Amino acid sequence: MQPIHANGYDIFFANDGYEALNQFLAGNTYSKIFILTDTNANEFCVPLFLSQLATETAIEIIEIEPGEIHKNIETCTGVWHALTDLGADRKSIIINVGGGVVTDLGGFVAATFKRGIDFIHVPTTLLAMVDAAVGGKNGIDLGNLKNQVGIISTPKMIIFDTGFLSSLPQMEMRSGLAEMLKHGLIADKSYWQKFLNLEAIDFADFDELIYTSVEIKNNIVTQDPTEKGIRKALNFGHTLGHAIESHFLESDDKNTLLHGEAIAVGMVLESYISWQKKYISESEYAEIKSMILGLYGIIPFSETDIDAVVKLLIHDKKNEFGKVQFALLAGIGNAKIDQEADNELIIKAFADYK
Ligand code: NAD
């Protein structure tokens, strides 16, 4: 698989990735290499990653606790201290080996430590591969508000080894799959149809689909790195999805709903809004809804849940001048950005989600 060119760096696949990484490290004099990872990626992925690394430079491993609840400033402080204690300087490099929590937080730590040191992403979850690691956004949560603090900065390279996915739990695979479906819905109808036509979603032979997803996301973000226009399309499903995710994070059901599952619900609801605004047809809405509900089931929402979700929308990062912004669909394969929807329509969308 050919490398994909991003904004000032490349995304490499399989063995090409390790070759490119070893060449890169040989051609740059780094004082130390820091591998940032979490407990699970350290167990399942770091040994394999280290076995592929050929470098004379000293390597240190910094491990954080796994999970979204640790994507916060306290964890950053711990990592900044660990870097300092282990002798990191401006010529050190951080390699983030893990899921989206590690790549988001690791990119932010690297971009701010000593005003910025180099970093590389090695995503180990499907979601981090097709989404979190690509595009230069990184950052942390503020309380239960997602990604409120962050920066846009790009890695030196991204290395894909889909072999890491063999240890990933099925529910995490389904979470990443939601972003792949989104890529089809907003940008490539034939890609969406590939999922419709799969007999069963078999993750074993997924490499080409992953590659296409990365191409779609990268193509969008390279055109608009700072999200002034077309990049907003990637927020399809995410205005309501993020509010749903935040709501479940702050309720007793902590960690019961993964990001992609929340986004899957968000995509159904926002497709409904797209249909009501006559941007997609009823049959397109029906196709999206039946595909997504078939894969993810129906998550029950009480009136109290819906009320809380609507209230949370006001914190969405995409809001401008206090107005909630949506990226909707304009037919399958096209997005319509900078849209608004009143609360009545949102509540109707929840009512139709069954
Ligand atoms: P995650 O990093 O929490 O990983 C999910 C779980 O899988 C964790 O428990 C992790 O320890 C474990 N894990 C990682 N690799 C594994 C492997 N190979 N085998 C077994 N277990 C493994 O979550 P995620 O779904 O990867 O990413 C979600 C995060 O990504 C969220 O914080 C979200 O905000 C962020 N995100 C960022 C962007 C962006 O543009 N920056 C885009 C989408 C999502």
Ligand code: ZN
């Ligand atoms: Zn997402």
